[in-house]
Amino acid sequence: MSQELLLSRDAFLLAQELRLFWIVGILYGLSFLIGFFYLLTGKEMLGRWVTGGLWATVAVHTLLIIFRTVEGGRPPFQSLYETLSWFAWSATAAYLFVHARWKTGIHFPGFIVAGISAGACFYSLLTRSPEIMPIPPALQSPWYEWHVVIAFAAYAVFVVSFAVEITHLVFERRFPISSGGRGRAFGFPAEGFYRYAHRLNLIGFPMLAFAIFSGAAWANDAWGRYWSWDPKETWSLITWTVYAIYLHSKAVPTWREKASPALNILGFICMVMTFLGVSWLAKLLGIPSMHAYAV
Numbered sequence: 139m140s141q142e143l144l145l146s147r148d149a150f151l152l153a154q155e156l157r158l159f160w161i162v163g164i165l166y167g168l169s170f171l172i173g174f175f176y177l178l179t180g181k182e183m184l185g186r187w188v189t190g191g192l193w194a195t196v197a198v199h200t201l202l203i204i205f206r207t208v209e210g211g212r213p214p215f216q217s218l219y220e221t222l223s224w225f226a227w228s229a230t231a232a233y234l235f236v237h238a239r240w241k242t243g244i245h246f247p248g249f250i251v252a253g254i255s256a257g258a259c260f261y262s263l264l265t266r267s268p269e270i271m272p273i274p275p276a277l278q279s280p281w282y283e284w285h286v287v288i289a290f291a292a293y294a295v296f297v298v299s300f301a302v303e304i305t306h307l308v309f310e311r312r313f314p315i316s317s318g319g320r321g322r323a324f325g326f327p328a329e330g331f332y333r334y335a336h337r338l339n340l341i342g343f344p345m346l347a348f349a350i351f352s353g354a355a356w357a358n359d360a361w362g363r364y365w366s367w368d369p370k371e372t373w374s375l376i377t378w379t380v381y382a383i384y385l386h387s388k389a390v391p392t393w394r395e396k397a398s399p400a401l402n403i404l405g406f407i408c409m410v411m412t413f414l415g416v417s418w419l420a421k422l423l424g425i426p427s428m429h430a431y432a433v
Contacts, residue, residue: 151209158202165195166256192248194229199227211271215286219266226255229262247301252365281356289349293409295342300406302335303399336388343381350374368414377408405421
């Protein structure tokens, strides 16, 4: 096959992939929009539509992930364009897995997850290049795939925990069941529901720890040292520390009511900072970073 035919084929496949990605982003956005009306009305039907919409979206998104994998001949999480898509898919898949285990009609966390996933997809589509690039030397390590998969699995768990935490703060505290109002309309209280935030972080915390250790092993393979206080390394340690304090707060009675929710939300903010914010700051302030390939 001539080079012109190869380039033409690649351009065609990339165009089809972009169309599919836009469909995925729009579906996430529609789920978020339905969730917004669910928030305003409290109608159970709209809540079910949010969850059903996310199931349909993650199915299409899975096809997109497979398409990109075949197209690139490698796992689709090298560039920021790809990792934003992977992040959205991981977060939604984790939420749907957890939601399937709830013996309750609570759908509001799906509204939050849909918004986060839609934001990640549109940020990728509107600001990142979809071009498939050769794998840089720094990524050619046996630790690379393990590190990324486990790290984003931890991120996905933290997203769901954050959604549960916000749901708890908005409804179980602001609209308690005793008021007989909106708390009841949204399916509260649900016995044991809030415990999912803690349980999820119990799962995500060791995964994040493994991601840090595997990242250190990867760094040693790529750059000859395990730790260099690179901005992304530093923020990953900050995120791990915040979640460690959160888990500790659950064992301290005086911290459970106020400190634990605040720490869970702070941990989510630190996770987003580790994933995206630190790259922005490093580029904006001219701070050297060995993770610049992910910008």
